[in-house]
Amino acid sequence: MVNSIITKNLNVYYGDQQAIHNISLDFLKNKVTALIGPSGCGKSTFLRCLNRMNDVIDICRVEGNISLNGMDIYSKEIEVEHLREKIGMVFQKPNPFPKSIYDNVAYGPRIHGFTDKKEEMDLIVETSLKKAGLFEEVKDRLDDMGTSLSGGQQQRLCIARAIAIKPEVILMDEPCSALDPIATSIIEELITDLKKSYTIIIVTHSMQQAARVSDKTAFFHLGNLIEEGDTSKIFTKPDHQKTNDYITGRFG
Amino acid sequence: MFYSVLTLFVLSFIGFYLGKRKSIKLSQNIKLASLPSYYGYLAMLYILIPTLIAWFVLLVGENFVLEKYLFLILKEFLISMSGSEVQLFFIKIKNLSEGASFGNESDLELLGAQKIIQFKNLFLLLTYLVIFLVTAIALYLVNKKISPTFKSQRDVEKIVNLFIQLCSYIAILITVGIFLSLVFETINFFGYVNPLDFLFGINWNPNKAFVIDSSDVIDKDILKDAFGIIPLMTGTLLVAFLAMLVSIPLGLMSAIYLAEYAPKRIRDISKPVIEILAGIPTVVYGFFAALVVAPKIADLGEYIGLDVSSESALAAGLTMGVMIIPFVSSLSDDVIGAVPQSLRDGSYALGATKSETIIKVILPSALPGIIGSFLLAISRAIGETMIVVMAASLQANLTINPLEPTTTITTQIVTALTGDTEFDNPKTLVAFALGLTLFFATLLLNYFALRTVKKYREQYD
Ligand SMILES: Nc1ncnc2c1ncn2[C@@H]1O[C@H](COP(=O)(O)OP(=O)(O)O)[C@@H](O)[C@H]1O
Ligand SMILES: [Mg+2]
Numbered sequence: 001m002v003n004s005i006i007t008k009n010l011n012v013y014y015g016d017q018q019a020i021h022n023i024s025l026d027f028l029k030n031k032v033t034a035l036i037g038p039s040g041c042g043k044s045t046f047l048r049c050l051n052r053m054n055d056v057i058d059i060c061r062v063e064g065n066i067s068l069n070g071m072d073i074y075s076k077e078i079e080v081e082h083l084r085e086k087i088g089m090v091f092q093k094p095n096p097f098p099k100s101i102y103d104n105v106a107y108g109p110r111i112h113g114f115t116d117k118k119e120e121m122d123l124i125v126e127t128s129l130k131k132a133g134l135f136e137e138v139k140d141r142l143d144d145m146g147t148s149l150s151g152g153q154q155q156r157l158c159i160a161r162a163i164a165i166k167p168e169v170i171l172m173d174e175p176c177s178a179l180d181p182i183a184t185s186i187i188e189e190l191i192t193d194l195k196k197s198y199t200i201i202i203v204t205h206s207m208q209q210a211a212r213v214s215d216k217t218a219f220f221h222l223g224n225l226i227e228e229g230d231t232s233k234i235f236t237k238p239d240h241q242k243t244n245d246y247i248t249g250r251f252g
Numbered sequence: 253m254f255y256s257v258l259t260l261f262v263l264s265f266i267g268f269y270l271g272k273r274k275s276i277k278l279s280q281n282i283k284l285a286s287l288p289s290y291y292g293y294l295a296m297l298y299i300l301i302p303t304l305i306a307w308f309v310l311l312v313g314e315n316f317v318l319e320k321y322l323f324l325i326l327k328e329f330l331i332s333m334s335g336s337e338v339q340l341f342f343i344k345i346k347n348l349s350e351g352a353s354f355g356n357e358s359d360l361e362l363l364g365a366q367k368i369i370q371f372k373n374l375f376l377l378l379t380y381l382v383i384f385l386v387t388a389i390a391l392y393l394v395n396k397k398i399s400p401t402f403k404s405q406r407d408v409e410k411i412v413n414l415f416i417q418l419c420s421y422i423a424i425l426i427t428v429g430i431f432l433s434l435v436f437e438t439i440n441f442f443g444y445v446n447p448l449d450f451l452f453g454i455n456w457n458p459n460k461a462f463v464i465d466s467s468d469v470i471d472k473d474i475l476k477d478a479f480g481i482i483p484l485m486t487g488t489l490l491v492a493f494l495a496m497l498v499s500i501p502l503g504l505m506s507a508i509y510l511a512e513y514a515p516k517r518i519r520d521i522s523k524p525v526i527e528i529l530a531g532i533p534t535v536v537y538g539f540f541a542a543l544v545v546a547p548k549i550a551d552l553g554e555y556i557g558l559d560v561s562s563e564s565a566l567a568a569g570l571t572m573g574v575m576i577i578p579f580v581s582s583l584s585d586d587v588i589g590a591v592p593q594s595l596r597d598g599s600y601a602l603g604a605t606k607s608e609t610i611i612k613v614i615l616p617s618a619l620p621g622i623i624g625s626f627l628l629a630i631s632r633a634i635g636e637t638m639i640v641v642m643a644a645s646l647q648a649n650l651t652i653n654p655l656e657p658t659t660t661i662t663t664q665i666v667t668a669l670t671g672d673t674e675f676d677n678p679k680t681l682v683a684f685a686l687g688l689t690l691f692f693a694t695l696l697l698n699y700f701a702l703r704t705v706k707k708y709r710e711q712y713d
Contacts, residue, residue, distance in 0.1 A: 053601060084603035091601075095594035098617050107612070108602040158598070165602060 004029040004169055004199040005050060010064035012045055012054070019045045022064075023225045025218055027169075032191060032200045034210035034231065037220030038251065043203040046220070047171050050201065051087040052080050068169070085112055088162030089171040093178050094154035096146030096161070101138050104146040104157055105129060108165035124164055131197075132160035133190050152183025159190065163198075170194065172202040176209065188213050207247055211235050219243045256379050260307060263387045264300040270391065271295030274398055286405035294397075294404045297411050298390040306382050310375070318371055325367060329360055434691060437675075437684035444678035445479045450685060453480020456648030456659075458668065458679045479682055481689065483648040487565065487658035491640055492633035494569025494654055495576060499629055502573075503580025504622065510581070511588040512610055523585070530578040538642030541571035546643055549655075558655060561645075566654040568643040572636055579629040587621030587705070588614060620704045627701030631694040637662035661686050 005027040012020035019042045027033050035043045054060040066073050073083050096104050105125045115121055129135035134156040146157050162170055176184040191213045204210050210217055218228035227243045238244045245251055272292030330338055345364035460478035510519050546567035553560030591614050599609040645657035646667055668683035
């Protein structure tokens with residue numbers, strides 16, 4: 001078992017308000033880890049620290065240590081653009097760019113200068129769409145606007161877009177919360193597929209989803225990490241009373 | 253006059269009070285269909301609307317009736333006068349009746365003035381009579397209508413609705429009226445000049461039309477190449493183009509800075525400051541252009557060995573460009589700000605830098621809106637008058653050299669309508685044809701501008 005991301009004594013503040021309290025949590029390579037907890041408990045905040053998306057928020061301050069493959073991601077030598085090339089992200093609401101399906105997927109590879117050749121780019125786009133399970137549905141209309149797809153397709157397009165830059169880790173922040181049950185189950189299958197090649201960290205508010213897709217689960221409460229461990233254990237015999245209350249639906 | 257309006261309002265308030273009182277009295281036994289004050293409002297409206305209409309009709313008709321009346325009683329004196337003499341006489345006795353006496357009036361004039369005073373008193377009496385009569389009828393009708401089951405609220409709503417509709421129709425009617433008057437005068441103008449000569453002529457020399465003033469015959473051949481709009485068009489487009497050359501880059505860059513880079517504090521200060529540029533009276537820009545910019549450009553030109561006229565398209569265009577910066581920056585800033593944060597996040601999460609995100613995601617997403625802002629700015633530039641009147645010249649000049657003097661459509665409209673204006677002369681009438689051309693040009697631009705902006709808005713709803 002190899003760790004991909006290690007966080008140590010992580011504290012996050014929005015101005016004076018502390019959103020994350022001293023969390024240390026490791027993520028195994030090629031596994032799916034689910035972050036669960038009542039809303040407002042800091043799951044998104046935590047997730048956004050892992051690819052430094054919190055840098056954009058002026059009032060947000062991050063303390064502690066996060067490393068990817070043993071390399072401190074908050075160190076001065078790291079360029080944040082380079083880091084995000086390794087850690088992709090999929091958001092709560094599908095957010096395809098108002099460009100063609102092709103250009104959406106090719107956006108990342110172009111920015112990072114993967115290739116100048118049309119055929120190679122075509123190949124990247126095709127394999128990314130295939131991995132995201134979208135290629136068959138859109139192969140005849142790659143020039144259509146990405147925004148013209150259905151919600152579930154849009155979310156898979158966003159996954160393809162993230163995959164296209166060949167990341168090691170994919171962060172997903174409630175990727176199914178804006179989707180219907182059928183689109184959700186397609187994405188869940190996809191996640192199980194993807195973990196062969198990627199480390200996946202997924203925030204979800206659905207206990208069933210966490211139970212279905214994840215190998216590891218971490219339970220957050222009020223900015224604290226209450227408990228983490230194998231998903232099967234967390235959902236059958238958790239150590240903490242709070243965890244038990246949450247997964248049995250007593251609060252949240 | 254003042255008192256008659258006052259009376260109207262006092263009466264309508266009495267109506268309100270009476271209506272309300274009656275309904276309150278009724279409601280002591282049964283529950284009413286509407287609130288008591290609605291019965292009051294209804295009574296008030298029943299009185300106010302017909303009386304206002306009657307009052308207005310009387311006011312408008314008074315002069316007409318007065319003149320008919322004077323003709324009737326002074327027939328034997330007026331019959332020997334010519335039309336304009338009669339008009340003069342009427343004006344004189346009207347002034348006299350209002351107390352403007354020079355002490356040298358003839359008996360006839362004194363008599364006329366006296367008659368006018370009599371008539372006016374009578375008419376005022378009539379006005380009051382009508383007002384009271386209408387009020388009485390209205391009160392009677394409302395009184396009959398008020399019953400516990402009568403839904404007065406619905407009637408009041410209907411009347412208010414009608415009134416509001418009327419107001420909007422008036423605005424539309426006025427627009428149509430302005431447009432039609434433009435069209436009719438333009439048609440008049442085309443009686444002198446062939447529309448094709450106007451639209452495709454390359455010579456602009458309206459002073460030729462003066463030549464025909466002395467003789468009564470109009471030589472259409474002379475007019476043939478006096479009113480070609482092409483030089484004005486090129487002048488207008490040249491100045492507008494120069495203006496856009498200034499305002500598009502500056503406006504767009506400041507919009508990007510304000511929307512994406514500026515800290516909130518700077519944004520809160522700079523945005524209104526930039527918008528002040530659009531609020532400065534254009535005449536101020538005009539003399540700035542004429543007194544500061546144009547001479548500086550001429551000096552600079554001389555320094556580098558170019559022959560620059562003191563009235564150049566460049567001076568007008570540059571100054572106008574500064575004026576319309578806020579048209580570009582303000583609207584572009586809005587549309588850039590309206591690009592959802594989620595798109596920015598999506599781009600950053602893929603490892604794009606800020607400028608990559610702006611160039612590849614934000615600007616393309618906001619492009620329709622930005623183009624809309626350009627079109628609005630162009631339409632503003634084409635319609636702008638004061639700056640070009642003061643800084644460009646009056647001399648039509650078919651050129652695209654910005655260092656030469658040019659003139660624009662708006663400038664020529666001003667020239668045509670100042671000084672001697674006779675509306676049977678093509679030199680004056682051409683203003684309407686020019687106005688109509690301008691009207692269509694800006695209408696088209698605004699239409700496309702608003703359509704692109706609207707499409708853009710729908711995209712993110
Ligand atoms: N941009 C922000 N500015 C200030 N406070 C924030 C911001 N984002 C989140 N927070 C606060 O941080 C806490 C955790 O929020 P979040 O991470 O979004 O929770 P979750 O994703 O678990 O619902 C909440 O109290 C929230 O109000
Ligand atoms: Mg969240």
